[in-house]
Amino acid sequence: MxxxxxxxxxxxxxxxxxxxxxxxxxxxxxxxxxxxxxxxxxxxxxxxxxxxxxxxxxxSMRNEGQVRTFVVRTGACDDNGLKFEVDDQFLVLECDDDSVLIELLGSNSNPHIVSGLFLANISAYPAVDLGSEA
Missing domain, CATH: 1.20.5 (Single alpha-helices involved in coiled-coils or other helix-helix interfaces)
Known part of the structure; x- marks a missing residue:
């Protein structure tokens, strides 16, 4: 051709x-x-x-983009059935508004997406004020 x-x-x-x-x-x-x-x-x-x-x-993470480890203070189960026991640890990998991507240390089924408000209730994770954003 x-x-x-x-x-x-x-x-x-x-x-x-x-x-x-x-x-x-x-x-x-x-x-x-x-x-x-x-x-x-x-x-x-x-x-x-x-x-x-x-x-x-x-x-990315609100603390200058660094990955941080948090310890669970209160045992609880989120809306998706993910169980958090006292003294469990999780890494915050990424966050967007109230959605937080975490790695639950010791779990084989990582990563998980969890509510930031839920994490703030069970650990020292800083809560997000969604009402002030617009």
Whole structure:
């Protein structure tokens, strides 16, 4: 199979714009315009990337993004049937609003998603005030 179809399209286009010199100038003009648009939008794109980075940083743990271990003070069972016994330990891996991704140490069925308010009731996990966010 040959590439004559693509070649024919290019030749037809070049003839349609008035020859190879005009087609070359159009290509250079288009490349220059794209470059200028990229340079002009660069700072805005960088700012947007910085905003997204900050947004994802704020989604991670509220204590400067560090993974922290908490000890269960009160035994309880969450809405999904996950049992917490006194002195169990869990790692907070990620949180978003009231949803907290944890690893229950000693459990083979990790990770778990648990309510932050539930964790605050059974441990020293800092509670989230969902009413103040809007």
């Amino acid at each position: 040959s590439n004559l179809g693509g070649y024919q399209m290019i030749v037809t286009f070049v003839k349609g714009v008035g020859g190879p010199k005009k087609a070359g100038m159009m290509a250079i003009g288009a490349a220059t315009a794209l470059y200028a648009a990229g340079v002009a939008s660069g700072p805005a794109v960088k700012d947007r990337i910085d905003i997204l980075k900050e947004k994802f940083k704020s989604r």
